Amino acid sequence: MHVLSAMQLVGEAGEMQVPGAGLAGVFNMGGAAVSNYVSILERAR
Amino acid sequence: MTKAQIVGWSHSVFGKSDSPDTEALMASVVGPALAHAGVGASDVDGVFVGVMNAGFSKQGFEAALAGMVDPALAHVPAVRTENACATGSAALYCAMDFIEAGRGRIALVLGAEKMTAVPTAAVGDILLNASYRREEADVEGGFAGVFGRIAQSYFQRYGDRSRELAMIAAKNHANGVANPYAHMRRDFGVEFCDTVSDRNPLVAGPLRRTDCSMVSDGAAALVLADAETAATLQRAIAFRARAQANDVLALSRRDPLAFDGPRRAWASALADAGLTLDDLSFVETHDCFTIAELIEYEAMGLAEPGQGHRVVREG
Numbered sequence: 001m002h003v004l005s006a007m008q009l010v011g012e013a014g015e016m017q018v019p020g021a022g023l024a025g026v027f028n029m030g031g032a033a034v035s036n037y038v039s040i041l042e043r044a045r
Numbered sequence: 046m047t048k049a050q051i052v053g054w055s056h057s058v059f060g061k062s063d064s065p066d067t068e069a070l071m072a073s074v075v076g077p078a079l080a081h082a083g084v085g086a087s088d089v090d091g092v093f094v095g096v097m098n099a100g101f102s103k104q105g106f107e108a109a110l111a112g113m114v115d116p117a118l119a120h121v122p123a124v125r126t127e128n129a130c131a132t133g134s135a136a137l138y139c140a141m142d143f144i145e146a147g148r149g150r151i152a153l154v155l156g157a158e159k160m161t162a163v164p165t166a167a168v169g170d171i172l173l174n175a176s177y178r179r180e181e182a183d184v185e186g187g188f189a190g191v192f193g194r195i196a197q198s199y200f201q202r203y204g205d206r207s208r209e210l211a212m213i214a215a216k217n218h219a220n221g222v223a224n225p226y227a228h229m230r231r232d233f234g235v236e237f238c239d240t241v242s243d244r245n246p247l248v249a250g251p252l253r254r255t256d257c258s259m260v261s262d263g264a265a266a267l268v269l270a271d272a273e274t275a276a277t278l279q280r281a282i283a284f285r286a287r288a289q290a291n292d293v294l295a296l297s298r299r300d301p302l303a304f305d306g307p308r309r310a311w312a313s314a315l316a317d318a319g320l321t322l323d324d325l326s327f328v329e330t331h332d333c334f335t336i337a338e339l340i341e342y343e344a345m346g347l348a349e350p351g352q353g354h355r356v357v358r359e360g
Contacts, residue, residue, distance in 0.1 A: 001329045002137060003054040003265045004226070006282045008327065016223040018327045023285070023320065025328040027341060029307060030131030031175040032191055036290045036306040037134035038314035040325070044050055044275065044283035 001026050002039060009043045049144040049152070050275040051282040053082020053268040059228040061161045062262035067102055070157035070264035072114045078153070078266035083278055086117035089268075090149025094125045095136030095156040099174035101163055111155055118153070129175035130333060132156065133265070138289060140269050150271050157264035168260050177295040186249030189257050189334070193250025195301050196336040200251065202302060203351035207251055210335040211239030212357045214255040217332060228261045256335040286317035307344035315346075322346055 005024040007013045013021075024041040055077035057070060064070045071094075079086060096107040104110070112119030128135035133156045140152040160168060169187020176182070176191055184190035200206060215235040221227035237245060238255040245253050275281040290313060292306035293299055315321060322328075322345060330345070332338045342353040 001133070001331075002051065003056045003267060005327075005329050006051055006054055006267075009282055010280055014223075014225065016220065021326040023325050025314075025322070025325045025330075025345075026134075027307065027311070027328065027330045027345065028131045028134040029331040029333070029337070029341075030129035030135075031294065032195065032296060032301060032337075033304045033306045033340075033344075034175075034292055034294050035128040035131045035135070036292070036310040037131055037138065037287070038290075038307075038310040039134070039287045040285040040314050040318045040320065041051075041282050042285055044272075044281040045278075 001028055002041070005041055009041060046145055047147070047271040047273065048283065049141040049269045050272055050284070051267050052270045052275050052278045052280065053078050053080075053084070055081060055266050056226055057262075057264040058226050059259075059261045059263045062159070064159070064262065064264075066162065067096060067098075067104060067107060067157045067159050068110045068113060070159055070262060071110055071155055071266075074157075074264045074266040075111070075114050075118075075153070075155060078155075078268055082268035082270075084151055084268060084270075086115050086121075088151050089118060089121050089153045091140065091143050091152045092118055092121050092123035093136040093140040093143070093152060093154045094123060095127070095132040095154070096125060097127055097129060097132045097158060097174075100167075100171040101158065101160055107157075111153070121153075130331070134289075137267065137269075138287065141284070141287070144269055144271050150274050152269045154267040154269060155264075156266070159262050160260045161262050165260060180295055180297055189249040189252060191296070192257075192334040192336055193248070193252050195340075196252055196256075196334075197250045199302055199336060199340065205251075206339065206354045208235075208239055209354040209357040210252075210256050210339060211235050213332075213335040213338050214238040214253075216357075217335075217338075218255070228259050252334060252336065258333050285320065286314045288313035288317065302340065302350075304340045304344040307341060311345045
């Protein structure tokens with residue numbers, strides 16, 4: 001999920017590219033809402 | 046404290062993979078990720094492997110498989126992490142902590158899962174390892190059954206949202222058409238997703254096959270570097286914020302519809318970043334089942350509890 005988001009942020013997502021992707025949110029969940037991770041990503045270079 | 050950044054990656058296609066096992070899946074992404082980052086295996090200070098396994102394979106000790114895949118990694122400290130379906134993020138965050146503690150400058154994060162080498166009938170029970178077996182193992186339909194019950198409870202409390210679940214499924218399948226990594230790339234449409242049929246049977250509770258994610262194989266690898274090293278490389282993705290929030294495992298000890306853990310993780314990350322949802326260009330959210338995605342809309346703050354269906358309806 002982080003990889004696919006990273007692709008969006010560097011403009012390498014091809015056909016599925018979100019235009020002008022600047023800030024991404026990633027939510028990954030383990031079990032039924034037991035372990036929960038939220039990352040906010042942006043391009044640095 | 047130096048912050049860790051993502052400087053390279055590789056991702057396999059999802060589906061029934063020709064790679065026969067976890068080791069082969071790993072091999073398909075390690076080399077490409079290192080090459081993408083422009084670093085060599087000899088530059089890697091730590092390897093963080095995320096594999097749930099839980100019965101998909103008798104080969105455990107997956108951290109040590111990294112050194113089998115690339116002999117240049119065999120002497121690099123490696124560890125496996127697991128947090129059920131969040132195993133990938135667990136590996137990533139541990140690798141980031143490693144760099145941010147100053148224990149290394151470059152880390153390899155590696156994840157793989159071979160689900161299709163066991164009979165489909167066995168998958169449901171394996172996935173129940175992510176539940177509290179003592180109280181939840183008798184649920185019919187394996188882990189899908191857990192979410193089938195959650196869906197049923199949600200409908201009882203807030204009304205039948207089968208149509209909106211089908212709209213979520215249709216949206217996700219439509220997105221898959223443009224996604225070369227997707228297991229399935231067919232635009233099924235809402236009517237198909239909302240109709241119980243031989244091709245789309247009920248799986249658990251009110252959930253149809255299109256409401257459930259697929260049994261699939263896949264692998265991904267990320268290279269992380271500290272900010273100083275990242276500045277010398279081709280590309281870097283920074284983290285404005287990251288948060289992990291846990292909740293008690295047993296469904297009997299909490300309100301399964303509250304999704305309190307996701308709620309806290311979202312609030313924490315957005316607060317740390319000084320952002321609101323509106324600032325985000327997009328969100329990749331965990332869509333194990335459409336009902337999970339629906340409740341996640343509420344947990345991330347897009348809608349009030351019970352109002353997630355409005356997000357689907359109103360775009």
